Amino acid sequence: MRSTDASPFTFTNGYTIAFDDERQVGLTVGKAEAEAFAEDADRLMALPDASIQHPILTFAPADLVGIATRLRPFLGQLGTTPSKAMPDSHNAGDFGAFLDHAPHIYALTAEEIAEHKTDGHLDVNTVREGAVLICPVKVPGSGVYLGDMHALQGDGEIAGHTCDVAGTVTLEVHVIKGLDIDGPILFPVLDDVPFLARPLDETERTRVQALARKHGVRKVEDDVPVCFIGTGPNLNDATTNGLERAAGFLGLTVPEVMNRATLAGAIEIGRHPGVARVTFRAPLSLLDAKGIGAFARGIYNVQRAGA
Numbered sequence: 001m002r003s004t005d006a007s008p009f010t011f012t013n014g015y016t017i018a019f020d021d022e023r024q025v026g027l028t029v030g031k032a033e034a035e036a037f038a039e040d041a042d043r044l045m046a047l048p049d050a051s052i053q054h055p056i057l058t059f060a061p062a063d064l065v066g067i068a069t070r071l072r073p074f075l076g077q078l079g080t081t082p083s084k085a086m087p088d089s090h091n092a093g094d095f096g097a098f099l100d101h102a103p104h105i106y107a108l109t110a111e112e113i114a115e116h117k118t119d120g121h122l123d124v125n126t127v128r129e130g131a132v133l134i135c136p137v138k139v140p141g142s143g144v145y146l147g148d149m150h151a152l153q154g155d156g157e158i159a160g161h162t163c164d165v166a167g168t169v170t171l172e173v174h175v176i177k178g179l180d181i182d183g184p185i186l187f188p189v190l191d192d193v194p195f196l197a198r199p200l201d202e203t204e205r206t207r208v209q210a211l212a213r214k215h216g217v218r219k220v221e222d223d224v225p226v227c228f229i230g231t232g233p234n235l236n237d238a239t240t241n242g243l244e245r246a247a248g249f250l251g252l253t254v255p256e257v258m259n260r261a262t263l264a265g266a267i268e269i270g271r272h273p274g275v276a277r278v279t280f281r282a283p284l285s286l287l288d289a290k291g292i293g294a295f296a297r298g299i300y301n302v303q304r305a306g307a
Contacts, residue, residue, distance in 0.1 A: 011059065011061055011161075013063045013064070013159075014059065014061025014062075014063055014064075015028040015061055015062065015063060015064040015065075015067070016028065016029050016033070016034035016037055016057065016060060016061055016062055017029070017069075017151075017163055018033070018037075019071060019151065023071050023073075023151075024070070024071055025068060025069065025070055025071065026068070026069050026070075026071060026151065026152065026163070027066070027067070027068050027069075028062075028064045028065055028066060028067045029062065029065065030062055030065045031060070031062040033062075034057075034060040034061065034062040035060045037057045037060065038057050038058050038059070038060040041055035041057035041058050042055060044057060045057055045165070045166060046165075046166040047166060048166060051166075056164065069152060070152065071151050071152050072125070072128065072151075072152050073128060073129070073149060073150065073151055073152070073165070073167060074124075074125050074126070074127050074128035074129075074149070074150055074153070075127055075128070075146050075147070075148065075149055075150075075169065076121065076122065076123045076147070076148030076149065076150055076153075076164075077091075077120055077121050077122070077145065077146055077147045077148040078120065078122070078127055078133060078135075078145075078146045079091065079118050079119060079120020079121070079122070079133075079135050079144075079145065079146075079184065080118045080120060080135045080136060080137055080138065080139070080142045080143050080144055080145070081118070081120075081138070081139045081142070081143025081144075081145060082116045082117050082118050082120075082138060082139075083115070083116040083138035083139050084108065084112060084115075084116035085106065086099060086106055086108065086113075086116070086117065087099075087106060088120070088121060088145070088147070089121055090106070090117075090121070091117050091118060091119065091120045091121045092117065092119050092120070092121040092122065092231045092271075092274070092275060093113070093114075093117065093119065093230075093231030093232040093233065093237070093238060093241065093274055093275075094231055094232065094233060094234070094238065094271065094273050094274025094275060095121065095274075096108075096113045096117050096231075097110070097113065097232075097233040097274070099113055100113065116138065117231075118135060118136050118138055118183070118184075119136075119183045119184055119229060119231050119275075120135070120145065120184075121148070122184065122229060122270055122271070122275055123148070123150075123153070123157050123270060123271035123275060124186070124229065124270040124271070124275065124277060125150070125152075125153045125154075125155065125270075126186065126188040126189070126192040126227070126277070127186065128189070128192075129189075130189040130299070131186060131187060131188050131189050131192070131299075132186070132187040132295045132298075132299055133184055133185075133186050133187075134176065134179070134181065134184065134185040134186075134187075134292060134295070135184050136181045136182055136183060136184070142175075144171070144173060146169055146171070148164065149164065149165055149166070149167045149169070150162045150163055150164060150165065151163040151164075151165045155268060155269050155270070156269040156270075156271060156272040157271050157272065158272050176291055176292065178291075179290065179291065179292070181245070181249060182245060183228070183229050183230065183231065183241070183242075183245050184228075184229040185226065185227070185228055185229070185249070185292070186226075186227040186228075186229060186277070187225070187226060187227070187295055187296055187299050187300075188225070188227055188279075189299065190299070190300060193225045193279065194265060194266035194268065194279050195266075196263070196264050196265060196266060197225045197264055197265040197266060197279045197280055197281055198225065199223075199224060199225065199281070199300050199302060205220075208220055221283055222283065222284045222285070222302075223264070223281035223282055223283050223284055224281060224282065224284050224287065224293075224296040224297070224300055224302050225265075225279060225280070225281055225282075225296070225300065226246075226279070226280070226281075226282045226287065226296065227277050227278065227279040228242045228243075228245045228246040228249070228277075228278045228279075229242060229245075229270065229275065229276070229277060229278075230242020230243065230244075230245060230275070230276045230277075230278055231274055231275050231276070232274045233273070233274055234273055234274050235269065235272065235273060235274055235276055237274060238270075238274045238275055238276035239267055239276045239278065241276070242267075242276050242277070242278035243257050243258060243261075243278055245278075246278055246280075246282075249290065250282060250283075250286045250287075250290075251286065252286075257278070257280070260280040260281070260282070261278055261279070261280040263280075264280055264281040265278070265279045265280025265281065266279050266280075267279075284296065284297075284302070
């Protein structure tokens with residue numbers, strides 16, 4: 001008789017982590033403590049009453065011991081319902097690629113995946129408290145859903161997993177009529193904006209204005225940070241997707257977006273293997289024309305042009 005591993009993940013190197021009471025720091029524990037946690041996994045993971053799952057603590061992994069880290073909770077899944085049935089974990093261009101002619105009822109073609117997904121499974125660690133996420137709507141009522149809360153995650157979730165936790169989320173939802181987008185647009189909190197993409201402070205603006213006068217530049221662009229999420233089977237495709245989404249939305253060319261992301265932005269990994277963040281300072285006038293400039297002003301405390 002042959003046996004088959006029925007676990008969705010095979011851990012070759014794992015850990016069990018404990019948090020302090022204030023949920024500020026974490027520390028990976030040894031095997032004895034991990035096994036003690038496994039005996040009381042449901043309570044320690046604070047599983048919701050209606051949750052039906054086998055807590056990961058049951059595995060009691062303890063390959064990494066004594067590593068300290070910080071907590072910064074975020075939602076791995078926050079988005080809207082795809083226009084065709086697919087597993088929520090596959091609602092993105094990278095994991096969604098596994099549905100291409102898959103041997104089960106959720107099989108889709110590459111064209112169907114691109115058409116129906118909404119990239120709600122981002123695993124982007126900057127989708128956290130205080131951020132603004134603008135999502136495409138592909139079904140009546142939008143079908144907002146959320147989950148996959150993580151206590152922390154380095155860019156890329158390179159290990160394929162991180163510290164999943166239970167939690168409570170409060171969302172403020174706005175409906176933006178007539179906004180034609182295919183994937184998420186993110187306004188991260190200021191601390192999460194890449195260095196070159198951050199709004200200029202007063203000192204920097206004064207210096208830039210002096211440069212403008214010195215070199216005959218009549219007007220310095222009013223701009224704000226914005227992040228376009230791109231997804232694809234790999235990071236190259238995801239980056240291209242993010243660049244194309246940004247260019248199409250703002251009415252720019254892809255080469256211009258590439259230059260803006262180089263001069264005043266960054267390309268960052270959301271999730272390996274295929275979620276990318278294309279972040280740069282975009283002209284505020286273009287965001288205003290699309291009806292989303294107010295979100296940028298609110299989160300970055302930017303005054304209206306000419307004010």
